[in-house]
Amino acid sequence: xxxxxxxxxxxxxxxxxxxxxxxxxxxxxxxxxxxxxxxxxxxxxxxxxxxxxxxxxxxxxxxxxxxxxxxxxxxxxxxxxxxxxxxxxxxxxxxxxxxxxxxxxxxxxxxxxxxxxxxxxxxxxxxxxxxxxxxxxxxxxxxxxxxxxxxxxxxxxxxxxxxxxxxxxxxxxxxxxxxxxxxxxxxxxxxxxxxxxxxxxxxxxxxxxxxxxxxxxxxxxxxxxxxxxxxxx
Amino acid sequence: xxxxxxxxxxxxxxxxxxxxxxxxxxxxxxxxxxxxxxxxxxxxxxxxxxxxxxxxxxxxxxxxxxxxxxxxxxxxxxxxxxxxxxxxxxxxxxxxxxxxxxxxxxxxxxxxxxxxxxxxxxxxxxxxxxxxxxxxxxxxxxxxxxxxxxxxxxxxxxxxxxxxxxxxxxxxxxxxxxxxxxxxxxxxxxxxxxxxxxxxxxxxxxxxxxxxxxxxxxxxxxxxxxxxxxxxxxxxxxxxxxxxxxxxxxxxxxxxxxxxxxxxxxxxxxxxxxxxxxxxxxxxxxxxxxxxxxxxxxxxxxxxxxxxxxxxxxxxxxxxxxxxxxxxxxxxxxxxxxxxxxxxxxxxxxxxxxxxxxxxxxxxxxxxxxxxxxxxxxxxxxxxxxxxxxxxxxxxxxxxxxxxxxxxxxxxxxxxxxxxxxxxxxxxxxxxxxxxxxxxxxxxxxxxxxxxxxxxxxxxxxxxxxxxxxxxxxxxxxxxxxxxxxxxxxxxxxxxxxxxxxxxxxxxxxxxxxxxxxxxxxxxxxxxxxxxxxxxxxxxxxxxxxxxxxxxxxxxxxxxxxxxxxxxxxxxxxxxxxxxxxxxxxxxxxxxxxxxxxxxxxxxxxxxxxxxxxxxxxxxxxxxxxxxxxxxxxxxxxxxxxxxxxxxxxxxxxxxx
Numbered sequence: 001x002x003x004x005x006x007x008x009x010x011x012x013x014x015x016x017x018x019x020x021x022x023x024x025x026x027x028x029x030x031x032x033x034x035x036x037x038x039x040x041x042x043x044x045x046x047x048x049x050x051x052x053x054x055x056x057x058x059x060x061x062x063x064x065x066x067x068x069x070x071x072x073x074x075x076x077x078x079x080x081x082x083x084x085x086x087x088x089x090x091x092x093x094x095x096x097x098x099x100x101x102x103x104x105x106x107x108x109x110x111x112x113x114x115x116x117x118x119x120x121x122x123x124x125x126x127x128x129x130x131x132x133x134x135x136x137x138x139x140x141x142x143x144x145x146x147x148x149x150x151x152x153x154x155x156x157x158x159x160x161x162x163x164x165x166x167x168x169x170x171x172x173x174x175x176x177x178x179x180x181x182x183x184x185x186x187x188x189x190x191x192x193x194x195x196x197x198x199x200x201x202x203x204x205x206x207x208x209x210x211x212x213x214x215x216x217x218x219x220x221x222x223x224x225x226x227x228x229x230x231x232x233x
Numbered sequence: 234x235x236x237x238x239x240x241x242x243x244x245x246x247x248x249x250x251x252x253x254x255x256x257x258x259x260x261x262x263x264x265x266x267x268x269x270x271x272x273x274x275x276x277x278x279x280x281x282x283x284x285x286x287x288x289x290x291x292x293x294x295x296x297x298x299x300x301x302x303x304x305x306x307x308x309x310x311x312x313x314x315x316x317x318x319x320x321x322x323x324x325x326x327x328x329x330x331x332x333x334x335x336x337x338x339x340x341x342x343x344x345x346x347x348x349x350x351x352x353x354x355x356x357x358x359x360x361x362x363x364x365x366x367x368x369x370x371x372x373x374x375x376x377x378x379x380x381x382x383x384x385x386x387x388x389x390x391x392x393x394x395x396x397x398x399x400x401x402x403x404x405x406x407x408x409x410x411x412x413x414x415x416x417x418x419x420x421x422x423x424x425x426x427x428x429x430x431x432x433x434x435x436x437x438x439x440x441x442x443x444x445x446x447x448x449x450x451x452x453x454x455x456x457x458x459x460x461x462x463x464x465x466x467x468x469x470x471x472x473x474x475x476x477x478x479x480x481x482x483x484x485x486x487x488x489x490x491x492x493x494x495x496x497x498x499x500x501x502x503x504x505x506x507x508x509x510x511x512x513x514x515x516x517x518x519x520x521x522x523x524x525x526x527x528x529x530x531x532x533x534x535x536x537x538x539x540x541x542x543x544x545x546x547x548x549x550x551x552x553x554x555x556x557x558x559x560x561x562x563x564x565x566x567x568x569x570x571x572x573x574x575x576x577x578x579x580x581x582x583x584x585x586x587x588x589x590x591x592x593x594x595x596x597x598x599x600x601x602x603x604x605x606x607x608x609x610x611x612x613x614x615x616x617x618x619x620x621x622x623x624x625x626x627x628x629x630x631x632x633x634x635x636x637x638x639x640x641x642x643x644x645x646x647x648x649x650x651x652x653x654x655x656x657x658x659x660x661x662x663x664x665x666x667x668x669x670x671x672x673x674x675x676x677x678x679x680x681x682x683x684x685x686x687x688x689x690x691x692x693x694x695x696x697x698x699x700x701x702x703x704x705x706x707x708x709x710x711x712x713x714x715x716x717x718x719x720x721x722x723x724x725x726x727x728x729x730x731x732x733x734x735x736x737x738x739x740x741x742x743x744x745x746x747x748x749x750x751x752x753x754x755x756x757x758x759x760x761x762x763x764x765x766x767x768x769x770x771x772x773x774x775x776x777x778x779x780x781x782x783x784x785x786x787x788x789x790x791x792x793x794x795x796x797x798x799x800x801x802x803x804x805x806x807x808x809x810x811x812x813x814x815x816x817x818x819x820x821x822x823x824x825x826x827x828x829x830x831x832x833x834x835x836x837x838x839x840x841x842x843x844x845x846x847x848x849x850x851x852x853x854x855x856x857x858x859x860x861x862x863x864x865x866x867x868x869x870x871x872x873x874x875x876x877x878x879x880x881x882x883x884x885x886x887x888x889x890x
Contacts (some may be wrong), residue, residue: 009855029751035711040810044852047813052856054817125718128866 001029001121002094003128004036004114006045012090013052015111019087020059024113025076025101027093034128036114037073037092037130039066045092045113062090070097073104084108116163118150136213142199144185149202151178157199236651238735240699242289242304244272244652247624248274252289252304252695252753259307260693261786261802264315271308272320276347276389277623278338279381282309283681284372286470286501286618297656298664301697303671305682309687312384319384322392326353331637334359334416336402336578338386339367340619341610342422345633346625347389352634356394357416361401364453369619371448373478375680403578408606418633420599422609422626425572425616431466440531444475444569451478460565462486464534467569468498473505475569476513481677488514488561490521490537492551503673510676516561524566534561574612574787595643598631604642643800653699654736660722664739665836667695694787694834701756702738703745705731707750716744716753721837723791741835742806746845755806767799767811767818779821783812785828793826795864804845805838810847813863820880824859829867847853 016022024042036196042064053060065082068075070093076083083089083101088109091098095116102110118130139157140147145183149155153171159179163170167180186192204210242252251270256604258267271278285305289688311317331354335346338360360635364370365386369377390396400406408419428443430436440460442469450456459482468491474487489508491498498505505515518539525533538557539795544550576592579585585593585602592601592608599607609629617625628645632864636642656664670688674681684692705716707730716733717725724737725744733744733753745753782795785804801807804827813824825846833839846864853860 028709028711032711032749035749038711039709039751040808042750043810044752044813047810047817047858048852051813051817051853051860055857122714168697 001031001119002031002096002116003034003118003120003130004031004092004094004115005034006036006041006092006204007112009045009048009052012045012111013049014114016049016060016088016090019109021061021085021087022049022063022090023083023086023088024064024090025070025092026060026064027070027097028066028068030094031092031097031114032066037094039064041092042066044088058156070094071100071101076101076104080105090105132206135204136200136210139199139202140199142194143182144189144191146182146185148176148178148182149207151176151181157201234651238653238700239650240701241292241294241652242699243300244650245288245292245879247288247621248508248627249650250274250289252302253699253701255311256302256304256307256693256696257698257701258693259311259315260688260690260696262738262800263624264311264317265320267307267311268315269320271311274627275620275623276344276679277385277619278319279310279312279384279624279782280340280369280377281305281620282312283377283381285620288620290731292652294653294656294699295695298661298697299666300669303669303692306610306671306681306684307689307693310686312381314683314686315689319388322347322388323351324360325351325392328355329353329637331355331417332415333633333637334408334411334419335422336408336419337367337422337424337610337612338362338365338396339422339424339610340369340622341424341626341629342367342420343389343394344623345420345422345609345630346394346626347392348627348630349634350392350394352630354634354637358394358837359400359402359406359411360396360398360455361423363398365398368445371445371452373448373474373481374452375477375481375678376474378680381738391878395780403580407582408584408603409579417637418605418607420607420609420629420633421601421612422622422629423575423578424611426566426575427573428574429571430568431521431570433521434522435526436459438524438526438529438531440565440568441524441567444471444567445572447567448475448478451482457482460531460563461486462488462563463565463567464488464490464561464563465569466490467568467571468493468500468517469569469571470500470504473500473508474567475567476508477511479512479565479567480513484565486514486563487512488516488563490516490519490534490536490561492520492542494542497542507674507676519559520551521566522555522558525560532562533567534563534566535559535788536561542773572611572616595644598642600642605636632725657737660724660737660739663722663837664697665834667834668689669695676697690787698740700735702735702740703733703742703753704756705733706752706754707731709750710751713749715747715749717782719743719747721835739835741838742803743835743838743841746806746808746841767815769799779819780824781815781820781822781827782824783807784826785833787828794823803835803838805833805840805841806834807845809845809848812845813853816853816857816860820860824864825862825864827864 024046026037026039026042046062046064049062065079070076085106088111090111090113091101092113098110098112107139116161119132119134120128120130123129130150132147135149148157153169154161160177164177164180167177169175169177186195240253243249255267255270275281279880282305287305289304295302314358333349333354333356335342335356335358338358346356346358349400368384369382411419422856428445459479461484462482463479465472472489476487480485509515520539522535522537524531525535536559538554540552542551564822576586576590579592583603584606594601594608594613599609599613607629610625611617614625632644670691672682710731712731717727722737722739724734726732726734740755742755747757778796780795780797782793782798783804784793784798784800786802787799804825825842827842830839846862848863
């Protein structure tokens with residue numbers, strides 16, 4: 001899922017300083033699951049923001065609101081009037097939701113309340129780690145399920161590099177070396193021979209490097225079913 | 234039709250009293266609400282607080298862990314010592330114009346009378362004694378104080394029921410006459426007033442009497458006659474009452490003689506030990522063969538050995554060995570071998586009896602062969618106890634009321650209820666034992682020991698909250714699995730939706746506190762209630778010095794040095810945002826006073842108090858560095874200590890990380 005982390009409250013206060021009526025918008029899916037921007041965080045943040053401006057004797061108003069999912073407009077639309085009525089929306093949704101929100105609201109300022117940090121999985125209580133970089137051309141069949149794009153600091157296709165020490169990456173002492181893990185897994189499966197095959201450079205045009213991506217699934221035919229254009233008595 | 238699952242205490246109670254709910258309300262100090270819960274289905278709370286045979290306690294799930302919650306003792310605390318006033322009855326419905334005659338002012342009759350009056354009918358009760366209460370009058374006063382009987386009956390009669398005393402049905406008035414005189418229906422609840430006898434040679438002399446007449450004379454005060462050596466024949470609760478009464482009246486020797494073995498005796502467990510501690514000789518497996526009289530008075534009883542009481546099919550078919558005899562010197566014999574109804578009132582009326590003389594009546598609809606005469610209580614059901622009589626009175630009233638309104642007699646829909654399942658063994662291993670402050674009765678005590686306030690609150694806190702636990706709102710739930718991970722009892726199940734399994738859940742509230750979607754509430758104690766209480770903390774109270782002490786409601790509040798104190802039901806259940814809001818409302822420093830960890834019945838949830846304190850401090854100090862939130866751990870247990878060593882036995886599994 002998409003993992004988000006709340007921005008420092010000083011940063012948020014600074015960006016909201018010129019707005020009086022702010023809606024704090026939460027998202028009921030990924031942001032909730034990683035405790036970054038769900039209903040709980042919306043309530044707590046509204047409270048903390050109100051406390052902060054109280055201390056500075058300012059008159060800002062903060063209203064909290066949480067939708068099922070911000071990246072589908074139908075979930076946000078019922079609150080559109082409230083949102084348009086605000087001076088700014090502090091969005092605790094991930095970047096995807098926040099961008100869509102800004103596109104739809106147009107004239108209302110959308111301020112991000114979280115940093116969208118990675119696509120990841122839960123790695124135990126209070127911990128999530130990055131697992132995927134959405135490169136658009138998955139090769140983890142060749143790396144025994146471990147993504148070298150997301151989990152190797154250098155995005156090596158044929159690692160490990162010389163900086164790998166005792167299974168850990170040289171960039172930080174708590175980061176595992178992805179390629180050490182790949183080799184270990186290959187060894188455990190008795191398939192080290194597969195790693196002798198060189199993985200060629202990727203075609204990065206499917207990744208972020210190729211510009212904003214879009215997915216068209218005309219084969220689903222749902223567009224043909226959506227009733228706006230149909231006229232069935 | 235799927236059955237409704239109820240907490241075992243409620244499922245076992247004939248009137249479906251929500252015992253667990255009122256126990257938990259007592260634990261929180263909410264005595265008026267506890268009283269209201271008790272009175273919802275029971276118009277005899279004070280009486281039952283003393284003598285109910287408490288099927289609830291026999292089924293209490295806590296009994297599998299250490300001992301049942303003392304639900305009856307808690308009822309007594311609420312009705313006698315809590316200071317709460319008896320709740321007002323519901324408003325009477327508008328007058329229906331119908332009139333009902335109730336014969337018999339015992340628990341069944343008075344319950345029915347009250348229900349009918351509140352339904353808007355006019356009710357007149359006809360009672361053969363000079364006072365109401367029926368069999369309640371012959372229960373020994375050391376078990377059932379007169380004040381308790383009076384309190385309940387006064388409240389019942391106050392709803393507007395008129396009673397005619399010293400009026401014997403069949404002799405002073407007949408049901409036919411009542412119905413002709415303008416009553417639209419009659420409910421006969423005359424109970425079992427005749428004592429069963431046994432035809433043995435020598436019976437019938439002086440001082441050969443039966444339990445009910447003898448107890449009536451003793452307890453209604455007209456005549457007290459007790460011998461020096463009293464033999465009580467019988468093995469049930471009434472026989473025990475008779476024996477213990479005889480001892481208190483000064484009999485030097487009292488024997489309790491019954492056919493059954495000790496294990497088979499129908500008397501309540503514990504009664505035999507108490508009787509023996511009072512010096513009563515229990516003689517099981519003995520049958521009365523004949524009475525030996527001298528000069529017209531009893532001199533001795535000849536007893537023979539009993540071989541068996543029940544046959545293979547469980548039927549009452551005693552067999553004897555007449556060759557094994559013992560002679561017991563006695564100057565008084567009191568038979569307590571059962572009661573039978575007096576059916577003479579039916580003679581000459583349209584109420585028919587069968588070939589064995591029993592009144593023909595439907596056990597389903599309570600209706601006799603007379604289309605407007607119903608039976609209720611023991612006269613319909615046979616021997617029963619007080620709460621069963623109350624239940625039957627409710628039922629008869631419901632049927633009679635519907636008859637009066639519609640002209641049709643129909644039984645209520647069957648009550649399809651089943652109790653919550655027993656604890657799985659791994660949940661049991663994770664529950665903390667807690668000593669019960671309820672004490673066993675002492676021999677020759679004036680009355681059973683009662684609980685004081687601290688004891689009552691601790692006892693109520695022992696309730697495990699069956700079916701009062703977590704409810705997950707699947708609309709809001711994001712399936713983040715946090716509840717599943719933090720639950721100390723593995724009560725959360727992952728399926729198409731997340732659910733909290735009520736068989737395992739103990740309502741500790743940990744999941745509700747951590748849930749990022751605000752999707753979990755506790756069905757007994759709604760978080761909204763706490764939120765409202767916190768929002769109502771008046772700003773002026775904290776303006777003075779900005780301090781607030783939050784104290785766990787289950788611990789004693791003494792010893793806390795704070796100007797403003799707010800008790801909350803369990804600090805471990807707080808949501809961080811509820812505490813944050815207090816700062817918003819003007820607090821500058823918040824002190825948390827949880828129970829001692831070893832006192833908190835939710836061992837694992839207790840850690841959450843520390844988590845909440847740290848989390849809230851982290852959030853609030855970023856915007857307001859001067860704000861303070863501190864945790865104060867009690868040094869001493871807030872409740873009466875005398876806790877036996879096994880109470881500290883820690884049965885928790887190794888904690889999850």
